Amino acid sequence: MSLTTKSLTPCTGPHCGSYRAGHQIHFIHANHVGRTPWGWRDAVVTAITGLTVHLAYVDHDSALEVWHHQPLADTLAVGDPVRLHEQYYVLDTPSGWHCVRVLDGGLGDVPTPEQPALWAPETTNPIVDLATGVAITELPRVWWRLWSAPGSTQSRLLGSHATVMMRLRSNSIGESHPSLL
Ligand SMILES: [Zn+2]
Numbered sequence: 001m002s003l004t005t006k007s008l009t010p011c012t013g014p015h016c017g018s019y020r021a022g023h024q025i026h027f028i029h030a031n032h033v034g035r036t037p038w039g040w041r042d043a044v045v046t047a048i049t050g051l052t053v054h055l056a057y058v059d060h061d062s063a064l065e066v067w068h069h070q071p072l073a074d075t076l077a078v079g080d081p082v083r084l085h086e087q088y089y090v091l092d093t094p095s096g097w098h099c100v101r102v103l104d105g106g107l108g109d110v111p112t113p114e115q116p117a118l119w120a121p122e123t124t125n126p127i128v129d130l131a132t133g134v135a136i137t138e139l140p141r142v143w144w145r146l147w148s149a150p151g152s153t154q155s156r157l158l159g160s161h162a163t164v165m166m167r168l169r170s171n172s173i174g175e176s177h178p179s180l181l
Pocket residue numbers: 010011012016017018022023024069
């Protein structure tokens with residue numbers, strides 16, 4: 001059962017100044033998300049009612065609801081693929097990372113992998129738009145283009161993209177992860 005709106009923290013001021021769950025994302029918050037790419041789970045939008053987005057996980061039999069302080073109906077439609085990072089309560093959409101509050105359902109944090117360094121190619125350095133409180137990153141935009149492409153060969157392209165990213169990072173920081181090459 002969903003929480004009532006009374007349980008949700010209201011926006012502060014005419015222009016939201018809140019960084020609580022469901023409101024603006026703070027750049028430190030966004031950086032935490034960027035450094036924990038294993039925390040995402042793929043989901044599909046099943047309904048949008050007001051400020052609540054209903055989701056179903058792709059790889060898990062679990063439905064859930066998330067709340068955002070502004071309507072996401074202009075950004076999302078039923079059937080759209082999204083990603084949810086439960087540990088840091090962020091919803092990845094085509095318009096960026098939105099801080100959300102998980103109202104109902106959810107599986108909890110994705111456990112930290114034994115070798116977080118292997119995820120280095122997928123880490124991101126988000127930028128927070130202070131006018132909207134939404135974080136934007138480069139990698140998700142590539143991800144979105146691939147995902148939405150007709151007859152998508154997303155797996156192959158994503159794989160090659162990850163390899164390129166990893167090589168760039170390897171060159172820039174003087175490390176390598178031979179197991180990924
Ligand atoms: Zn707000």
